[in-house]
Amino acid sequence: MSKKISSKALPHIVAVISFFIISFVYFSPVLDGKELVGHDTESWMGMYQSSKVYNETHDDVALWTNSMFGGMPTCQIGAPVKTNVLWIINSVLSIFPRVIYTLFLYLIGFYILLLAFKVNPWLSLVCSIGFAFGSYNFIILMAGHNTKAVAIAYMAPLIGSVIYTFRQKKLLGFALSILFFSLAIAANHLQIFYYTLICLGIYGVSELIFAIKEKTIKSFSQSTGLVVGALAIAIGVNAVLLWSTKEYSEYTMRGKSNGLSEQLDKSSHQEGLSTDYITQWSYGIDETMTLLIPDFKGGASHSKLSTTSNTAAKLREMGVADVDNVINNTPMPTYWGSQPFTSGPVYAGAIICFLFVLGLFLVEGKNKWWLLVAFILSVFLSWGKNFIPLTEFFINHVPMYNKFRTVSMTLVIACFVMAFMGALALKELFSSSVSLDKKKKSLYLSAGIVGGITLVFALIPSLAGDFKSASDSMLTQYGYPDFILQTLPQDRVAMLRSDAFRSFIFIALTFVVLWLYTSKNLKLHFVYAALSILILADMVPVAKRYLNNENFKEKKIGSVFTPTAADKAVMQDQSEFRVLDLTVDVFNSSKPAYFHNCIGGYHAAKLRRYQELINFHISREISNIGSSFQSAQKAQSMEPIFANLSQSQVLNMLNMKYVIYNGDAEPIKNPFANGTVWFVDTCYIAQTADEEMLKLGTINTKKELVADKMFANLLPTKIVSDSNATILLVNYSPNEVSYESNSNTAQVAVFSEIYYEAGWDAYVDGEKVPYARVNYLLRALPLEAGKHKITFKFEPQSYSYGGIIAMISSVLMVLVLAAAIFFEIKSRKKKD
Numbered sequence: 001m002s003k004k005i006s007s008k009a010l011p012h013i014v015a016v017i018s019f020f021i022i023s024f025v026y027f028s029p030v031l032d033g034k035e036l037v038g039h040d041t042e043s044w045m046g047m048y049q050s051s052k053v054y055n056e057t058h059d060d061v062a063l064w065t066n067s068m069f070g071g072m073p074t075c076q077i078g079a080p081v082k083t084n085v086l087w088i089i090n091s092v093l094s095i096f097p098r099v100i101y102t103l104f105l106y107l108i109g110f111y112i113l114l115l116a117f118k119v120n121p122w123l124s125l126v127c128s129i130g131f132a133f134g135s136y137n138f139i140i141l142m143a144g145h146n147t148k149a150v151a152i153a154y155m156a157p158l159i160g161s162v163i164y165t166f167r168q169k170k171l172l173g174f175a176l177s178i179l180f181f182s183l184a185i186a187a188n189h190l191q192i193f194y195y196t197l198i199c200l201g202i203y204g205v206s207e208l209i210f211a212i213k214e215k216t217i218k219s220f221s222q223s224t225g226l227v228v229g230a231l232a233i234a235i236g237v238n239a240v241l242l243w244s245t246k247e248y249s250e251y252t253m254r255g256k257s258n259g260l261s262e263q264l265d266k267s268s269h270q271e272g273l274s275t276d277y278i279t280q281w282s283y284g285i286d287e288t289m290t291l292l293i294p295d296f297k298g299g300a301s302h303s304k305l306s307t308t309s310n311t312a313a314k315l316r317e318m319g320v321a322d323v324d325n326v327i328n329n330t331p332m333p334t335y336w337g338s339q340p341f342t343s344g345p346v347y348a349g350a351i352i353c354f355l356f357v358l359g360l361f362l363v364e365g366k367n368k369w370w371l372l373v374a375f376i377l378s379v380f381l382s383w384g385k386n387f388i389p390l391t392e393f394f395i396n397h398v399p400m401y402n403k404f405r406t407v408s409m410t411l412v413i414a415c416f417v418m419a420f421m422g423a424l425a426l427k428e429l430f431s432s433s434v435s436l437d438k439k440k441k442s443l444y445l446s447a448g449i450v451g452g453i454t455l456v457f458a459l460i461p462s463l464a465g466d467f468k469s470a471s472d473s474m475l476t477q478y479g480y481p482d483f484i485l486q487t488l489p490q491d492r493v494a495m496l497r498s499d500a501f502r503s504f505i506f507i508a509l510t511f512v513v514l515w516l517y518t519s520k521n522l523k524l525h526f527v528y529a530a531l532s533i534l535i536l537a538d539m540v541p542v543a544k545r546y547l548n549n550e551n552f553k554e555k556k557i558g559s560v561f562t563p564t565a566a567d568k569a570v571m572q573d574q575s576e577f578r579v580l581d582l583t584v585d586v587f588n589s590s591k592p593a594y595f596h597n598c599i600g601g602y603h604a605a606k607l608r609r610y611q612e613l614i615n616f617h618i619s620r621e622i623s624n625i626g627s628s629f630q631s632a633q634k635a636q637s638m639e640p641i642f643a644n645l646s647q648s649q650v651l652n653m654l655n656m657k658y659v660i661y662n663g664d665a666e667p668i669k670n671p672f673a674n675g676t677v678w679f680v681d682t683c684y685i686a687q688t689a690d691e692e693m694l695k696l697g698t699i700n701t702k703k704e705l706v707a708d709k710m711f712a713n714l715l716p717t718k719i720v721s722d723s724n725a726t727i728l729l730v731n732y733s734p735n736e737v738s739y740e741s742n743s744n745t746a747q748v749a750v751f752s753e754i755y756y757e758a759g760w761d762a763y764v765d766g767e768k769v770p771y772a773r774v775n776y777l778l779r780a781l782p783l784e785a786g787k788h789k790i791t792f793k794f795e796p797q798s799y800s801y802g803g804i805i806a807m808i809s810s811v812l813m814v815l816v817l818a819a820a821i822f823f824e825i826k827s828r829k830k831k832d
Contacts, residue, residue, distance in 0.1 A: 013122035023100045026540070029552035031096045034606075036552050038144025043602045046561065046590035047591035048078045050597075054734055055080060062734035063759070064452040067593040068601025070578065070654050070777075071754040073796075074245035074734075076188075076605055077643060083803035084237045085810040086186045091182045093370060099141055105153035106132035110419065113160030116168065119427050126532050127426065131156065131419035135294065135347035136412065138547040143343055151192035152412055154184040155199070156420075162200055166207055166223040171460075174226040175820035177812060178813045181234030188241060191404040195413050199374050200227075206370035233816075236809025243798035247758040252605045254403045259689030260612060273402055275385075275395055281571030282384025283346075283408040284338045286464065290345035291414065292353045293454060293503050293793055294542050295334075295495040300517035301341040302331035303545075309494065310487040320603070332484075336469035336492055338386070339408070346411045346416045349539050351510045351531075352448045355422030360444035362428040362682075364419060371417045429514065430524060439518050443505045447511040451504055458500035465490040470578040472608065492505075506538045561594045570596060576672075576676050577733050577751075579667075581740035582626060592660070599656055609777040616693055625651075625659060652820035653701035655752040677727040677739055679722075679747045680705050683715045683774075695773055700760040705750055705780060711772035716782060720745040727783075727790075739790040741783055749790070751779045759796030764788050 009455055024031065037045075051074050063673040065074050081087065093101045103312040107354045110131040114124035140148050158180035165173030184193050202223070206252045211220035235242060249255055254273060289296040295303075305311055315323045335342055348356075356375075361367065384391050384407035428434050428442075457464060475484055513530045516522035522530075545673065563571065570579055580601050581592035586600035593601050599618070606614075652674050659668040684699065684706040686692035695706040707715055725743035732738075741749065753760075755773040762771040765788055773782040781790065 001397060009217055010729075011125070014647050015111055015121060015125045015128075016108065016254060019104050019128070020100075022107065022129070023103040026103060026543075027097070027099045027552075030100060033555060034552040035097065036099050036141065036547075038146075040144030041146065042144065042349055043590045044078070044144070046592070046605065047563075047592040047601060048074075049594045051078060051734065052497065057775040060200070060638065063796065063799055064734045064754075065735070066576075066578075066732075067149050067596045068590060068598055068603060069754075070599070070752075071756075072249050072607060073244065073601070073756070073759070075798075076249055076603070081240045081803075081806070083240060083806040083810075084182075084186075085546055086182055086237065088184075089183065096690075098146060102141060102149045102153060104144070104662050105150060106137055108157075108390045109153045110156040110168075113156040113420065114423050114725050116160035116164040117427070118192070119423055120430070122431065122528050123423070123426055126528055126535065127419065127423035129532060129534045130352050130390060130539065131416065132322070133536070133543050134352075134419070135344055135539075135542050135546060136415060138543040139344045144545040144553055147187055147189040147217060148192055150188035151187035151196075152182060152416075153182055154187055155192070155196045155412070155416055158184050158196060159199055159203070161372050162227050163203065164228075165226050166220070169265050169370045170223060170226055170822070172820045172824055175817045177227055177230035178233050178237075178816055181231050182237040182813060185234055185238040186241065190245070191406075191409060192412060194364055194400060194404065195378075195410060198377070198391065199413055199416070202374045202377070203370045206366070206373075210366055210486060212402060212517055227265060233809050233812050236805050239805035239809065240799055240802035241351060243802040244796060246798070247798055249403065249605065250734070251607050251609070251756065251758065253608050253611055254605065258608055258612065260693060261690050262686075264616070264690050264693065273405055273428075274338050275392065278395060278402065278405050279384035279388075279391060280341075281339050281408045283382040283411065285386050287337045287339075287345075288379055288382070289457075289464075291348040291411075291418070292350060292450065293457060293496065293499045294345050294347040294545075295455075296493050296498040297337035297345065298334035298469075298495060298649070299468075300344045300546065301333060301335045303334040303495075304330075306493055306494075309757075310490040311484065314483050314487050315402075328565055332488065332491070333469070333471070333475065333480075334488070334492060334495065336465075336467055336472075336489075338470075346408070346415065347539075347542050348415045349535065350454065350506040351535055352418050352422050353503075354507045354510055355425050356418040357450050358429070358442055358446040359421035359425030361425075361445060362434060363424045364428075367424055368421070368619070372419050374419040375414050375421075378410045378417070380420055381410040382408045382414070384408070405737055429518070430527075430634060436518060440515070442515055443511060443518065449510070451507040454500045454504040454507065458497050458504060461493050461496045461500070464496055506534060510534055541620055562589065564660075566660040566663050566665060566667045567592075567595045570658050570660070570667050573657070575657075576729060577673065579653050579658045579660060580622065580625070581649065581660040583623075583660055583663050587829050596658075599651065599654060609755070611753070612693070613650060613776055618654075621651045623794055649699065649701045650696065650775075651776060653750070653752060673749075674702050677730075677749055677751045678702060679727060679743070680750055680780075681719055681721055683707065683717070683719070683748060685709050685715070687714045688724075692776055701750075701775060705748070707772055707774040707780070707801065709773070711780075714770060714772045714782060715748060715774075716746065719748060722747065735794045737792045742787045743783065743785055745785050747783050747785075749781050749783055751773060751792070752779070753779050755779050755791065759798070760795050761793050761795055763791045763793065 005361045027036075027467040047065070048066055051065050062082055064072055065072060084370065093105075094103070104769065111124050114127060115121065115438065118128070134490065137152060139760050147438065158177070159178050161173055161176035165177055184196060187193070199468045207220055207223075211217050229734070284297070288295050305327055307327050312323050312327045315326065321325060358588060365502075380387055381394065391407065393779055396402075429439055430658040472485060474486070475488075476482055510531070513527060513534070517524065517527045577597065579596040580586065580599045581596070584591055588602050589600070590602040593597045652670070652672050655673050655675060657670055657673045659670060663666065665784070680703055682704040684695055684704065685708075686695055686706055687709050689708070692706050692708055699706060722745045724742045725745070725747055727741035727747075727749050730740050732740050737753065739751075741747070755777050757773075760767050760779070762779075764781070764783065769781070772780045779792070
C-alpha cells in the first residue's frame with residue numbers, strides 16, 4: 001500500500017518542487033538580495049508607513065490614518081486582521097519574497113483546478129505553466145498590483161473547488177470551497193473576486209440547464225446549497241475586511257451622491273463611478289488579437305525598438321553616434337491602440353489560443369459551453385466604450401458593476417478560460433474514449449484556424465490598420481524628431497509581423513507534436529516534455545519583455561523615501577498639522593505621506609466629500625498658491641500672499657501649516673492655518689449641498705462655520721463670545737484624539753478632523769454625545785460653559801463585531817476541513 005501511495009504522491013511532489021524551481025529561476029535576482037518594488041508598491045509603502053510604525057509599537061491596530069487626504073480609514077490600506085485563521089497561511093507564504101510566492105500561487109492554483117477535473121497530474125503540471133505565464137500576470141506584478149495578482153491566483157482553485165462540489169465529492173468540495181472562497185476574498189481585490197463570481201454564475205446557470213435536462217435537480221440543489229453555505233462562511237471569515245470595506249465604499253466616489261447638483265459638480269451627480277471613468281481603459285475590438293499576437297498593437301506604450309529597426313536605420317543615416325546604445329536606452333511610443341496608455345498587452349499565448357480552439361471541437365458540452373460563454377462575455381465587456389450597449393447595460397443593471405473601473409481587466413476571465421479549455425482539450429486528445437478520426441480532424445481545423453490567422457497577419461499586416469496612433473501628431477512637440485512620424489509606423493508593422501510569424505511557428509510546432517502523438521509516433525511522456533518546452537519558450541520571453549531582471553533593484557528602500565531638506569525641516573515640528581507638497585502630483589502621489597500628514601495623497605477610493613472639495617475649492621486654492629510663487633522673491637515674502645489669498649479658507653481649515661515647493665529649500669510656513677481645533681462665533685445653516693459648498697468659499701473658517709440643515713438642531717443659533725475661551729489638543733493617536741476646553745459661555749468647537757460617522761464617536765467628560773458635520777467634511781461639537789475633556793474614538797462596529805463573526809466562522813471552516821479530511825481518509829482506506 002505504501003508503494004501505491006508513493007506512486008500517487010510522486011507527480012504532486014514533483015509538481016510542487018517544479019513550481020518552486022520555476023519561480024526562483026524566473027525571479028533569480030531575489031537570490032542576490034534584490035527586490036521588485038513596483039509603482040503601486042511604492043505608493044502603498046508611502047500611505048501605510050504611519051500605520052506600520054504605530055502597529056509595530058502599540059498593542060492595538062491603527063484603524064485610521066491622518067497621513068492622506070486629511071484622514072481616512074486604513075481598511076483599504078493595510079489594517080492587520082488576526083481574528084481569522086487566514087493570517088497563518090499568509091504568514092507562511094510571506095516567508096518567501098512576494099514575487100516568488102505569487103508565481104507559485106499562479107502555478108499551484110491552476111494545478112489544483114485541473115486535478116479537480118481528473119486531469120493527469122503530469123498534464124496538469126504542463127498546463128499550469130501555460131496559465132501562470134500569461135503576460136498580464138507579470139505586468140501587474142511589475143506595476144506593484146500585488147493584491148490583484150494574488151486574487152487572480154486564487155481564481156482557479158476556487159472555481160475548481162466549486163465544480164468539485166457539484167460533480168465529485170460534495171463534502172470535500174464544500175470544505176475546499178470555504179477555504180478558497182476565504183482566501184480569494186482575503187486577497188482584498190474585490191474586482192477580481194467579482195469577476196470570479198461572474199464565472200461561477202455562468203457555470204451555475206449551465207449546471208442548472210443540464211440538471212433540468214438530466215433530471216438531477218435534487219443533486220444540483222444540494223450542491224448549490226453547499227456552495228452558498230461555503231460563500232457565507234467565507235464572508236464570515238472575512239467579516240472585518242468586507243464590513244469595513246462596504247461601509248467605507250458608501251462614503252467614497254463609489255457610493256451615493258452627497259446631493260451636489262450636476263451643474264455644480266458633475267462627478268458627484270451619479271451614484272457609483274461614472275461611465276467615462278469606468279471605461280477609460282477599454283480594450284480595442286481589434287486589440288483583442290493581442291491574446292494571440294502580443295505586439296499586435298505595438299506592445300507597451302513605450303517599448304524598445306530593435307537595433308535593426310527603421311528608426312535605428314534613419315539615425316545611422318543621419319550620422320548619430322552609437323545608435324545601438326541610443327536605441328537600447330530610449331523606449332519609443334510603439335503602442336498605437338485606443339487606450340490612454342498601457343504597460344503591455346494581454347497575451348494568453350499562441351499555443352494556449354490553439355488549444356482553446358481545439359477544445360471547442362473536443363471538449364464535451366457540459367464543460368465547453370459555460371467556458372465559451374464566459375470567454376465571449378469577458379471579451380465583450382473588456383471593449384467597454386467600444387461596445388457601449390452591453391457596457392451600459394451592466395453598469396445600469398448588474399449589481400455592483402459600476403463600482404469598478406478599468407474594464408479591460410475582464411480579460412483575466414478570458415485568459416483563465418482559454419488555459420482551462422486548452423487543458424481539457426489535451427485531456428480529451430490523450431483519452432482513448434475519443435476516436436482517432438475526431439482527434440485528427442479537430443487538430444487540422446484548429447491549427448488551420450488559429451495558425452491561418454497568424455499567417456495572414458504575418459503576410460499582410462496592413463489588415464490590422466494604418467499603424468498610427470491618435471497621439472502621434474503630438475510626438476514632435478515632445479521632442480521627437482520629425483522623421484519619427486514615418487519610421488515609427490513602419491517599425492510597428494515590423495513588430496506585428498515578427499510576432500505573428502512567431503505565434504505561427506509555435507502553433508505549427510505544437511501541431512506537429514500532437515499530430516505525431518495521434519499518429520502513434522511519439523510517446524505520451526515525450527509529448528508532455530515537448531509541450532512544457534514549447535509553452536515555456538512561447539510564454540516566458542513575452543513575460544520577460546515586461547518583467548525581467550532589470551526591474552529588480554538592490555534593497556535600498558530608504559533611497560525611495562529619503563527625506564529631503566524640506567522634509568527634515570518640517571519633521572522638526574512635533575505638533576499636529578498637514579503639509580502641502582507641491583514637488584509631486586498632489587493628488588496622485590503618496591510619497592509625502594511617508595513623512596507627513598498630507599493634504600493630498602494617492603488612493604483609488606478617496607472619500608467622496610474630500611474629492612468634491614478638491615474639485616470645487618482645494619484645487620483652486622492650490623493653483624492660487626502655486627501661481628503666487630512667480631511673484632514671490634523669497635519664502636518670507638509668501639506670508640502676505642497667504643494673508644491676501646481670497647480663496648485659502650479651506651486649506652486653512654485643513655490645518656495646512658507648511659508648503660513644500662522645493663525639496664532643497666526651506667518649507668514655507670503658513671501662519672494662517674486654523675490649527676487642530678478652534679471656537680467659532682457664527683453658525684450658518686445651508687438648505688442644500690450646493691449652498692453649503694458655495695458658502696464655504698465665502699466664510700472665514702476660523703470664525704464661522706456652515707452646516708447642512710440636518711444638523712441645525714445640534715448647533716446653537718447664537719453664540720456668546722468669550723475671548724478667554726480655550727480649547728487644545730492634548731493627545732493624538734490614530735484611534736483616539738483628546739482635547740481639553742475651558743470657557744465661560746457655551747461654545748461650538750470645530751475640529752480639523754474628517755467627519756466619518758461610520759466609526760468616530762464623540763465623548764464629553766466620558767459621556768457619548770452627538771456631533772455635527774460642518775464645512776462640508778469637518779467635525780464640530782457644541783460645548784457647555786466650563787471645563788471639559790473631549791475625546792473622539794474610532795471604534796467601528798465593522799472591526800469589533802466583525803472580529804467576533806470572523807472568529808466563529810474560522811472555527812466553522814476548520815471543523816469542516818477536518819471533517820472532510822477525516823472522511824476522505826476513511827473512504828480511501830475502505831477502497832484499499
